[in-house]
Amino acid sequence: MNKVMTMHKAISRFVTAGDTLFLSGMQHGEPAAAVHEIVRQKIDRLTLVSVLVATANLLIGEGLVDRVLTGYTNQDERSYAVVKARDAGRLPVFEEYSHFGISLVLLAGQMGIPFIPTRSEIGSDMPKYNKNITSVKCPFTGEYLGAVRAVNPDVGIIHVQRCDAEGNAQKWGTMGVDVEGINASKKVIVTTEKIVDADVIRRDPNRTIIPSFRVSAVVEQPFGAHPMHLAGCYSGDMWGYYFDTGPKENYESYVKELVYGVKDWDEHLKRKAEIKPPGYFENFRINAVESDPIITGY
Amino acid sequence: MNKVMTMHKAISRFVTAGDTLFLSGMQHGEPAAAVHEIVRQKIDRLTLVSVLVATANLLIGEGLVDRVLTGYTNQDERSYAVVKARDAGRLPVFEEYSHFGISLVLLAGQMGIPFIPTRSEIGSDMPKYNKNITSVKCPFTGEYLGAVRAVNPDVGIIHVQRCDAEGNAQKWGTMGVDVEGINASKKVIVTTEKIVDADVIRRDPNRTIIPSFRVSAVVEQPFGAHPMHLAGCYSGDMWGYYFDTGPKENYESYVKELVYGVKDWDEHLKRKAEIKPPGYFENFRINAVESDPIITGY
């Protein structure tokens, strides 16, 4: 079934106020265009699960987030998004794990089991303040381990290099918590640099990280991970983005001009190219290196 | 560090009597050449962990196995290997799981946790006869689940399409329990159709399933998975193999001629080509289909 649709439609149809939302892309190829669309649509009361997703600060700053499952977030005054949320009485609850802990809550979700044991977090003070980290006795050895509770996000969004029209999605480069996160999610939105013919996918099916029947929507969105880099496609401007959305004035001007002031991501990119020095986007071009093909057949 | 060595050396150096041995290749690309070498070296008192590895019957038939962790094995009179082992007082103990159960004991081993919860096996009679399947209470929901005990094989052997001299191994096609099995293993032997330049690996590092520092030995062995098929390389003759080693006479002639009667796998292949009808090996050639390359670079 062809699932290709616009970003507007994918977000309005499959992301609902109150959802638990997984965002892929641990510092690599996050679904930035999709996040901007969620902000534009003001979908709120979200619970956020992600690891080091830069544009997640917009969701917090715009008061759309109730709770964040995280290993690492700027929660201090240096992040205006947090200050703005706090001033508006919309500061989320931060439920803190280690990074591995986040990958485990999602793995347990992917596996369909309610918890998973671990040796992380147990010697720390995190379990005291996070009721979803506890301890469990090994039924074989009798030893105590940590245990984290499974999470099944209502919707997971991933940005990938290529995907077919039905939703078979392929990503390469560092994978962060992408595989566990989208596979744990009940609904999945794939945004992709390029929709490719299904045969491109099928000539290298080991690279597929989620199969089509698990995917609700496919959105073709070139440069959809900018300001982050994406392997094989473009390098990034993470620190530039943090500067553009860090101090109050920068942040407010960014959301006014580049989120609410544009109708979609293509317009965002066009507007950003006007604001930034000439050659800003050209600068992200990479020196392409091709892999050797693999062989299949029978 | 270059870890390339002969099969004889890899097996004699890294497989020891009494070891728990993981064999990769669930009906796809099993390390058949390595298994034959273990039989030739008569390394015994093994505990075997594998899923649907055809040549494992030789290890049982030759009396080298004490225990088998398995989801599926011919244990009846139709398999002469089992009859021979029983007659010699060398019938292994079969510790039975579901197939998913085997993948889980290995996943827990890979993760470094002593057990993992599951909803498989619990409604069955398997836990009554397998002390390494039990139940565990979820510390969050209070519900009871199944739990299987982790296994860390002393040595894991995998056959792959390509690997560099240091041991960075890449396999594609169906993966069975390969990733969990070799990553759970303490020592790893990689046998490969072809040793490739490290740059071939590094231009597609997402395909690497175990990194070099986890690998003890690399053996270049073309047709190393025969009689099984291997994606991109050759099709297989599994049923032919089962016929060749099923009935008593066939089995005894096979081990005499094609295991003990040859010094290594190249000789095995040569001898087999002589025994089989002309064109036997040519028949396994595939119609090659190439994948599109992926791009990396910066």
Added chain:
Amino acid sequence: MIIRNDENDKYTAADQMVVAGAHQIRPDDVVYVGLGLPFLSALLAKYTHAPECTIIIENGIVRTTGFELPRATDTLGVQFMSDQLTGLFYVSSLGQAGHITTGFIGAGQVDRYGNVNDTCVGDYYRPSHRWAGSGGANDVMSFCRRTITMLRQSQRRFPGKVDFITCPGYIDGTLGSREKAGLLPGTGPAMVITDLACYTFENGEMVVKSVNSSVGATLEKVKEEVGWDIKVAADLTDTTPPTDEEIRVLRERVDPRRIWVGGKRTPIGKD
């Protein structure tokens, strides 16, 4: 024996089983299949009323296109041009997490409550008969929303109670017995398909749902080959017979090389 198994007939009892299996596959189903008749059922459904169904095979194959019918579960042909190739853990986790709608398994024996025995008859340590064990069957029956068991029927294979539960059906038949064991609600055996009849479950107990009269079976014969006094569904019917078109697709497209004639694999060949 009145059952048609003759190759000269237009279709055999095995064909009827394949077609009945295919009819259980809905257009958007995610179907877990293994070697033998279930492969044929899945391919027949894909080439007729369910072209978009997803086929999952335990070695790690996820595909939405047809494939050359194999002689073994995993062959290069079955792998070729899949949507996704991964491993047993990944595809089984899809099941455990509730994403596989319909699973097919074979069986050594099946009992009154749908429990399947693929392990042994008699004492576990001194069995009078041994099968090869669960394979993936326990996982399928534990995880899938609806599991369909396919086997040739005989009284010996339909005992009132199996000696060993390899795959849990409704266990002891009491309400909530699966949930009590830790299995998720909304899973379990949905149908048993044999050469004689199709069976569904009412309150956790197997009942005759339809008789394969198209191949000469009768309710009397069906009951003879069941090891307990089996109930009959109030709306008992004849099993929907294969259409000419289904048989044509089965012969020409699903199994043109006649690998699974009469439900049994033909002799050795290249995988």
Added chain:
Amino acid sequence: MIIRNDENDKYTAADQMVVAGAHQIRPDDVVYVGLGLPFLSALLAKYTHAPECTIIIENGIVRTTGFELPRATDTLGVQFMSDQLTGLFYVSSLGQAGHITTGFIGAGQVDRYGNVNDTCVGDYYRPSHRWAGSGGANDVMSFCRRTITMLRQSQRRFPGKVDFITCPGYIDGTLGSREKAGLLPGTGPAMVITDLACYTFENGEMVVKSVNSSVGATLEKVKEEVGWDIKVAADLTDTTPPTDEEIRVLRERVDPRRIWVGGKRTPIGKD
């Protein structure tokens, strides 16, 4: 301040930290590193005495070759020509299973027993200061055989007891406290490296092992900037100073673009 941080000096206190870190990496080590000084230490070791060490980065990178020093943890340059690219779960599992020999982390604070606080000062719900949280640091300290903590030293950052244990060191300093918590024997903090000194652990308690006298530190100054009466190792020495060759490799090969001058990232640039 007697500590050399002047760019005009041949090397700075940050350089001394980087070199001391590199000296902790053995030729066959599997090293987990994060952004900042640890990246520099790992690359320096790789380009000098440990060319075969494996470098692991939490986003899913495993590599045995050097790379262009990045401004962020994950960049296309750090990914490029890796031996293996995978995810956080895989590389952290390598750690949890005991395969990572040496881990490096930064820290907000470190206390007498090596516990690291990256979370908050004061009450958790009303903190007087907040850091960003564990990131991967808890995992590294929980799993690696030897964990090395690198931070700039001040009394405020060296309290006797941290308000929040983000990464468990020897917890309360009693014998077996890590094991009691469920952590594996043979893991834990091995060294703390600051701009003033290097510290090891004796019976679970931090002791001054060597003073960075090469950059002007003295034992007196070191003790001033510790929040408890710290013990001194019987074999106290000067920290081995950087060699000319090490500084040359650091400047010319590890960080030719001078991204991490003085241990701090230079202003914005393309990742």
